[in-house]
Amino acid sequence: MTDKYLVFGNPIAHSMSPDLHTFFADSTNQDLVYDRELVEDGCFNLQADRFFDNGGRGCNITVPCKLDAYNYADTLSEYAKAAGAVNTLKKMEDGTIYGDNTDGRGLVYDLKRLGCVLKGAKVLIIGAGGATQGILKPILEEEPESITIANRTFEKAQKLSLLYKDRVDACALADLEAKYDVIINATSASLKDELPGVSDEVLKAASFAYDLMYRKEGQTVFTKKALDLGVAKAHDGFGMLIGQAILSFELWRGVKPSFEDVIRKFRS
Numbered sequence: 001m002t003d004k005y006l007v008f009g010n011p012i013a014h015s016m017s018p019d020l021h022t023f024f025a026d027s028t029n030q031d032l033v034y035d036r037e038l039v040e041d042g043c044f045n046l047q048a049d050r051f052f053d054n055g056g057r058g059c060n061i062t063v064p065c066k067l068d069a070y071n072y073a074d075t076l077s078e079y080a081k082a083a084g085a086v087n088t089l090k091k092m093e094d095g096t097i098y099g100d101n102t103d104g105r106g107l108v109y110d111l112k113r114l115g116c117v118l119k120g121a122k123v124l125i126i127g128a129g130g131a132t133q134g135i136l137k138p139i140l141e142e143e144p145e146s147i148t149i150a151n152r153t154f155e156k157a158q159k160l161s162l163l164y165k166d167r168v169d170a171c172a173l174a175d176l177e178a179k180y181d182v183i184i185n186a187t188s189a190s191l192k193d194e195l196p197g198v199s200d201e202v203l204k205a206a207s208f209a210y211d212l213m214y215r216k217e218g219q220t221v222f223t224k225k226a227l228d229l230g231v232a233k234a235h236d237g238f239g240m241l242i243g244q245a246i247l248s249f250e251l252w253r254g255v256k257p258s259f260e261d262v263i264r265k266f267r268s
């Protein structure tokens with residue numbers, strides 16, 4: 001019988017996950033179908049139960065259900081625990097449900113692919129929502145010199161930094177110095193075509209800028225701004241989307257699709 005996978009979220013119509021995973025399955029000769037399902041308000045558990053009871057093998061979870069999925073899982077990876085959120089569920093041999101979070105590792109994979117050196121770098125992350133919490137552990141594992149979180153609402157940055165007391169600090173946007181090598185925009189500002197509130201001085205001192213959001217055309221207002229200011233490299237989060245999908249697929253199927261094949265197909 002063909003194995004069933006899907007992505008849960010709301011909204012879900014524009015999710016690229018079905019296209020990505022269908023491409024992965026074709027390119028690695030895996031017999032599976034991958035669908036999408038809109039989650040009605042408060043119905044995640046019900047819908048996930050129904051999926052797994054009807055032979056579902058695994059699923060991705062996107063906004064706003066990542067916390068529901070975290071609570072739904074019987075066991076969690078260290079990355080899911082650190083993120084406080086789950087984007088991948090897998091039904092194990094013994095019937096239990098395992099929850100992982102591949103977002104942050106997908107980001108680190110893409111950063112490395114793009115030539116961004118995190119080891120020894122001063123890293124600034126703008127934003128202090130779920131996206132930031134999801135990427136802290138994988139970035140820390142790359143041994144940067146420092147990680148600073150800055151956010152419009154300073155208290156939220158402070159609270160997140162306390163999860164990694166001596167290794168991550170917090171700063172108000174207005175107090176940032178122009179000293180960061182790598183700047184990651186983890187706010188949702190680009191979705192509204194807004195800039196996240198970092199001064200030009202701070203931004204142009206960086207050598208690498210990355211926006212977790214992505215746009216069809218390949219640049220966001222933030223990455224455009226960085227390039228205009230002379231930052232050597234600036235990329236949107238499309239590669240992170242692919243990276244996290246590849247890691248989910250590998251968890252489910254034990255094979256890893258080629259990143260470059262996927263990016264060539266979907267960015268062209």
Ligand code: ATR
Pocket residue numbers: 126127128129130131151152153156186187188189194195196197
């Ligand atoms: P969550 O992931 O917790 O649901 P969110 O509401 O999607 O969070 O917001 C993600 C982050 O983007 C937050 O850090 C938010 O800043 P606040 O904590 O001050 O709300 C940030 N953000 C969203 N729009 C922004 C904008 N236009 N300028 C700066 N930061 C913005």
